[in-house]
Amino acid sequence: MRVIATAGHVDHGKSTLIRRLTGMEPDRWAEERRRGLTLDLGFAWTRLAGEQLAFVDVPGHRRFVPNMLAGIGPVPAVLFVVAADEGWMPQSAEHLAALDAFGVRHGLLVVTKADRADPAAATTAASREIAQTSLGQVPAVAVGGTTGAGLDQLRTRLAGLAAGLPPPDPGADVRLWIDRAFTIKGAGTVVTGTLGAGTLRVGDELTLGETHVRVRGLQSLGEAHESVSAVARVAVNLRGVARDAAERGDALLTPGAWRTTAELDVRLRGTPAAELHRHLVAHLGSAAVPARVRPLGLDTARLLLATPLPLRVGDRGLLRDPGEHRIPAGFDVLDVRPPPLARRGAARARGTELAAPEPGWDLLRREGFVRHDDFHALGLPEAGERLGGWHADPAHLARLREEAPRVVVGWTREHPNAAGMPVDVLRQRLGLPAAELVQAILADGLAASGGLVRSPGAALSADVERALAVLEKRFAGHPFQAPEADELRELGLGTRELAAAVRLGRLSAVADGVVLCPDAPRRAGEALAALGKPFTVSEARRALDSTRRVMIPLLEHLDALGVTERQADGTRRVVGAANPAYDD
Structure with a gap:
């Protein structure tokens, strides 16, 4: 599928053109049909040369520019409409500026109402304006307002436009900018948008703001699907999401794959940074967010968004001045995790960095x-x-x-x-x-x-070394007689000092407060193995010349090391005396 948006001045025949191409009514509201004026986004589709084409029809009146921007923001191609009898008009220029700011590079010029006036002048003027933008030179087709003349040529041109669009990446992370959100009785919340990259599947887990959601169902062009890959118009039925939890400008995202930010550094196209009003509206995807602009350099600025958005370096957007009905600048996102600008001169230094990123x-x-x-x-x-x-x-x-x-x-x-x-x-x-x-x-x-x-x-301190010398002398004659707590305290060996000695291999700890010489586990295993039979705790105590206070934790320590094994009758036997793994 290919998705194409319309653009152009009010009453230049965008919706009429879509009706004739698709046989569908793009104006969804009764008021739109009654007034003959598109107020919000409309959707229709058809098949040309074996390719499904979906159209996003946008309003042309200047009062509904935010709706128009929500429609063209996520779309890769445009059908730019100019009427032969009126030619280039104010909203033609505003829509073109928006397309240029979003960086749309694929399009087709359609001059409508060619039965009312010679389309040559309008075609020449519009082509000249369009050529100076990201669209560049685009093919042009003239069609009649009532006769339908030129529609076959338009279909041929549309098929060529669709075939020339860059292939999408079906494996990319999903970021579905929402342009509609509504509820269906028995189904729950449904959101729609243009899927520019990636694939959606029934059962997928996505994020909507801070909420994890699940895809309950998918539709594309009125038909249910188990999966939908970009590029596509898609309706997503979300499980367990309240209607007021989703709205235009939100985005469905692959979990963990996007950086949501309210602060970003951008390169401006159009008006120099210093000439921009400090408070504008930033449009990215279908979102429209109040933004504060802080100049950094001649063509760079820090944008502070009123609402965080899921953005990446390379995204494109535009700044709009609602009070003046104009689009002063487009921008390219350079950094979505920018450094703070707290110190004096930081903004100027940042502008210098961004000059050659x-x-x-x-x-x-x-x-x-x-x-x-x-x-x-x-x-x-x-x-x-x-x-x-x-x-x-x-x-x-x-x-x-x-x-x-x-x-x-x-x-x-x-x-x-x-x-x-x-x-x-x-x-x-x-x-x-x-x-x-x-x-x-x-x-x-x-x-x-x-x-x-x-x-x-x-190394250990001199005091600890002296204390250890005392213990080493003691262990030389009685390796399994551990000093009592009082003796350790008198020697100045507290918990910290003992831990350091154990870590350096100077002592072996078999339990809290019970320390022996470093090779005590090995020597104990050898001595118990020499008994040649299973043994009790008392027999082990006598064999090692030790006390019950030492012997019980020592045997448990040997059990844990795999040196000894406890039997069903309460005795133990040596099973790993020859295994050096128990050496401490």
């Missing part, structure tokens, strides 16, 4: 690290060094690798008896956005394990 790299250099998925969601090419789910600016990464050892050494100096610097503390001090990035910045012998980072040659 490097997509992807600008964001990466500014933030240091960017999530891999964010490049896609923001519409940017990937840049930098890939680190798992992140990308890093190589220069920033090098600086952090130089800084990390100094930070760890400084922290260790402040906490001499700590087992190591907590990974999250190092992350915070280096400004890393995620703990998973800590490993990537470790250099110069730094190592991370057990949630702690240690520098090479990490």
Whole structure:
């Protein structure tokens, strides 16, 4: 399917042309048919040369320009209509300015009412105006208002226009700009729009604002479908969505694939930034949002939207001045996650940056690290060094690798008896956005394990070393007699000091407050294996010359290591004494 919008001055015959091409009435409201004036968007379709063509018919009166913009915003091609007897008119110029601002590049000029006046003058004037816009040189066809002359040639030209449109990407992320929302009894909320890319399927989960919704049903050109691929006019029946939860300008989105923003940097086309009013309306897709404009450079500006919209770099929109009925500027989106402009001179500096942007790299250099998925969601090419789910600016990464050892050494100096610097503390001090990035910045012998980072040659304080010397002398004669809490306290070995000694391999902890020599688990396994039979706790205690306070947690520790195994009768047997995996 191909989708084409109409454009042109009021009463130049847009709706009449669509009726003749399709045999359908595009004016949906009784008031429109009574007044002979299109007020809102109309829809009709036909088949030409084996291709389905859907038309979005827009109003031409200046009072309904917002409706017109909602219709042409998401559409890739236009049928531009000019009447032979009136020629180029004010709304012709406004509609053309809108098409140019949206960057529409495919179109066809139709000069209507050719039976009332010679179409040559209107064709020449309109072609000259159109050629100066994004549409460029377009084919022209003249048709009669009552005779129908020229319709066959128009159909041929339309078929050629449809065939020349760029192929859509059916695998792209969905962003369906909503142009109608209504309810159907028994079905619930239905929204319609022009699907420019991607594929919708019954059962799909999408997002509507902050709400997750499910596609209950799909229709395209009046027929039900299990799936619809772009480009297409589509009606989507949403499950569990209240009527007032959806309206024109909202968008149905692939979850997690889009950046919703109220702040964006743009390049302007048309009026210089300094000459724009500060308060205008921004039109993107079918959305119309009040926007505050802050100039950054000659042709760049920061837009502050009253309502966040799902946007990507490369999107195109326009700014409109409702009070003056004019479109002063189109714009291209350059950044949807721009930096703050809080400091003096920041706006001017930002304008300089945007004069020669490097997509992807600008964001990466500014933030240091960017999530891999964010490049896609923001519409940017990937840049930098890939680190798992992140990308890093190589220069920033090098600086952090130089800084990390100094930070760890400084922290260790402040906490001499700590087992190591907590990974999250190092992350915070280096400004890393995620703990998973800590490993990537470790250099110069730094190592991370057990949630702690240690520098090479990490040592204990002199007081702790003296206390450990006492314990080592004790363990030399009685390796399974753990010191009591009072003795540890007298030696100055608190929880922190013990943890540091265990981490450095100077002690082995079998339970809270129960510490033995470093190789106690291995030696215990060997001694118990020498019994040559299953044993009770008491037998193990006697074999190891220990106490029940030590033996119960030690045996449970050996069970966990796979050295011993508990039997049904309450005894244990050694099953892994020869396995070095239990070495602590």
